[in-house]
Amino acid sequence: MSGTFVGMPAFPKAAREAVRDTTLRGNLRHATHTIRDKRAKAVAELADWQRLREAGSRIKDMTLRHLDDYLVQLEESVTAAGGTVHWAADAEEANRIVTGLVKATGETEVVKVKSMATQEIGLNEALAAEGIHAYETDLAELIVQLGDDRPSHILVPAIHRNRGEIRDIFREKMASWGRPAPEGLTDIPADLADAARLHLREKFLRAKVAISGANFMVAETGTLVVFESEGNGRMCLTLPETLISVVGIEKTVPTWQDLEVFLQTLPRSSTAERMNPYTSMWTGTADGDGPRAFHLVLLDNGRTDALADDIGRQALRCIRCSACLNVCPVYERAGGHAYGSVYPGPIGAILSPQLRGTTSEIDASLPYASSLCGACYEVCPVAIDIPEVLVHLRERVAGQGGPGHRLEKAAMKAATWAMDHPAAMAAGERLASRTRALHPKRPPGATAWTGSRDLPELPEEPFRDWWRRTGGGKNRT
């Protein structure tokens, strides 16, 4: 995954630093609590929520089981509609393909729609190394890019910044990237949004190449779908001459009709809206409307490793709504950066170690960055049993290092951090019981509630060692 995160400390160390940062904690707490209640209301509007959730989960499982067939079908549909399909086994290959496509246009700058996949592969850095400037156009991504920062949330990568900090970043940095911030810019959100509008408009109007991800790809029709709010996505998808979309292979759905499920569950889970302001759907190229050239880069980069794991593969159902982050007591206290990946929070704790493997200290510690309270599972619109996968990955980590191994130590420290924050544990319990009322029926086929609430099987001997050495955690360093 992205070079940005190389050398990240293991979860507990990064989390400890985050907890000391009171501004960060305040920002996160404010934002996640605001969205939680709104989401619950948006979900409660749909009497058939649990059935939509189950349908979404099964559509994704069916897709994954026959992913080879659907990818081949998708390739045929996109090609028939005038697009060109490329395949990338890993980040390096994807970056090489995209860089080559941009160079072939003769352009040295591109505009970008917010995309997790391109962050995951470190595309901006790869483009920069070849002299190509990539401009992020999503407001939060712009804040992160101008602030030379790292994303900390799936939906709102700058969630760790409050309005005052955003104003300061705009005032200080916009000028060196293009149009400066307006004189006397305030920290009123509408003024900040207006400053972004002015700053980016000149870039949209002259852009010849755009790079996007996609929320869904429909195998039977070759249609790609992007959900967004600001209109930056529409600008990138319709104004330039060339469009390059980098999409993880698991974003496939079999049929056009399948979209009707996710069009109902994704916006309500994500921004707590009945519908997000803009959704674009395009199939190849259209005569005289939008880009003349469309390239789709299908990305594996560890996804087939996750797919091979009986229990872990359910993480590939994820539609990146970020509801699990917003309810997670550990995320709220530790912050997104502590997860050392573009995928933070509960979903990141099960996705990153599967995409990257569990050979680094950060990846070995991630499955322990949880109190297993289950609130993430309750809100997941595709019913990913995150606690089940966490426990499964803990077993994998525990099995690979052995007592005293550096990975085992990193994992134990993360577990200790989570358990040592009774507030995080208790908040999780309260949340889970409160949201459970909204979900009276567990979807069929899922494991029992109690099944996912078992405490992890931690290696016995190292824990005792730890207890003796630290006096039960009192003089922990």
Place this chain on the structure above:
Amino acid sequence: MNARDRILARVRAAVEDAPEPPAVVRDYLVSHTPDDPAVVLDLLHENLADYRARVHRTDTAGVGALVSALLGARGATSVLVPEGLPPEWLAETGCVRVEDRPESTAAELDAVDSVVTGCALAIAETGTLVLDAGTAQGRRRITLVPDHHICVVRVPDQVVASVPQAMVRLDPGRPLTWISGPSATSDIELDRVEGVHGPRTLDVILLSP
């Protein structure tokens, strides 16, 4: 082996022993709204307004004056006109008409004050307009670059209650734009703010025969 064959081989190896998952069951609701055109229309009105679209109702006799008044209230002097727009919609405005042409540059569109279009359909439960680049809708960019969009919805023909009802009526072969209120963002403290890159003002006219 090339990347395509490598990835497909890895996928096959990953799932070959996996059991067949349970079949997809579509027992969710086709609609959450009573099957009554007046109720559906009121819900559309309410949900459009909830996300800060400005909603107006009129009939064929009144649409020309209403469009003219909406353009006038903004002080618009030019308006983008897609192919196939009913002439009576613009019959009473004095704005300069700018045709939707393939050779127009983005900068030229940026200099136009407003755009008037129809739509493919509107979804009541979500307060959504769907445009499919068909008659009276134009290229996708014309409803994006100008800061003011007036969208006319024919009632009751173009109104559906729910997302599933919309999907069966849409053609995935066409470029589709789903619009729910004016451009907005939740990127500052997860609070919704209207008005970023798309039109900051969205007027919706519910047009009865």
